[in-house]
Amino acid sequence: MVDGLVLALDVDGVEQVVEPRRPFAFAGDAVVTASVPEGPVVALNVIVDPALVDPFVTVLELGRTSTLPLADDRAALVLQGQAAAGGDDASPYDPVVGPAEVSGRCTLAVITPGQVTRVARLPDGRRTPRRSRPRRTARSHRAPCRRGCARRGRAAG
Numbered sequence: 001m002v003d004g005l006v007l008a009l010d011v012d013g014v015e016q017v018v019e020p021r022r023p024f025a026f027a028g029d030a031v032v033t034a035s036v037p038e039g040p041v042v043a044l045n046v047i048v049d050p051a052l053v054d055p056f057v058t059v060l061e062l063g064r065t066s067t068l069p070l071a072d073d074r075a076a077l078v079l080q081g082q083a084a085a086g087g088d089d090a091s092p093y094d095p096v097v098g099p100a101e102v103s104g105r106c107t108l109a110v111i112t113p114g115q116v117t118r119v120a121r122l123p124d125g126r127r128t129p130r131r132s133r134p135r136r137t138a139r140s141h142r143a144p145c146r147r148g149c150a151r152r153g154r155a156a157g
Helices: none
Strands: 007-011 014-018 032-035 056-062 067-070 075-081 083-085 088-090 095-097 100-103 106-112 116-121 127-131
Touching (some): 056 067, 067 075, 067 106
Antiparallel strands (some): 007 032, 056 106, 075 095, 075 106, 116 127
16 A cells, blocks of 8 residues: 555455555455555555566655666656656656666655566465565564664674
8 A cells, every 4th residue: 555544454364454655465366355444545556477576565765865776677656755767757656667767855666576486386286486585574674684783784793
């Protein structure tokens, strides 16, 4: 969900509350019902074939002097503020497709495709992708990582 207060989902019988700008993933074959108890919401849906890619979405805030290079296999959605990419201006809910360099004071949802190396068959016959990268977990950048780092990019100890 990219805008609104609360999105309540029931995914295969399990209730979930989706917070604004917090990515939430579920399988495309799941039985899903939604309700919006506190008013309308805007959602960004990334729908892919999981046998081909394993995407993830990251929400980033750019400062006035920040720039974000987008590779040719990435895309971003402007959530808030004004952005510039390749000489074009982008407003809220405008997409930016790589390759591009995004600048401006804005909040972006960056969509990155993860690569799937092979597909495994489950005992019940269903197919599932084997990931070529470790599964990312939702964690605030302010929270310490497993190695005890104070911030991302710093070595422990």
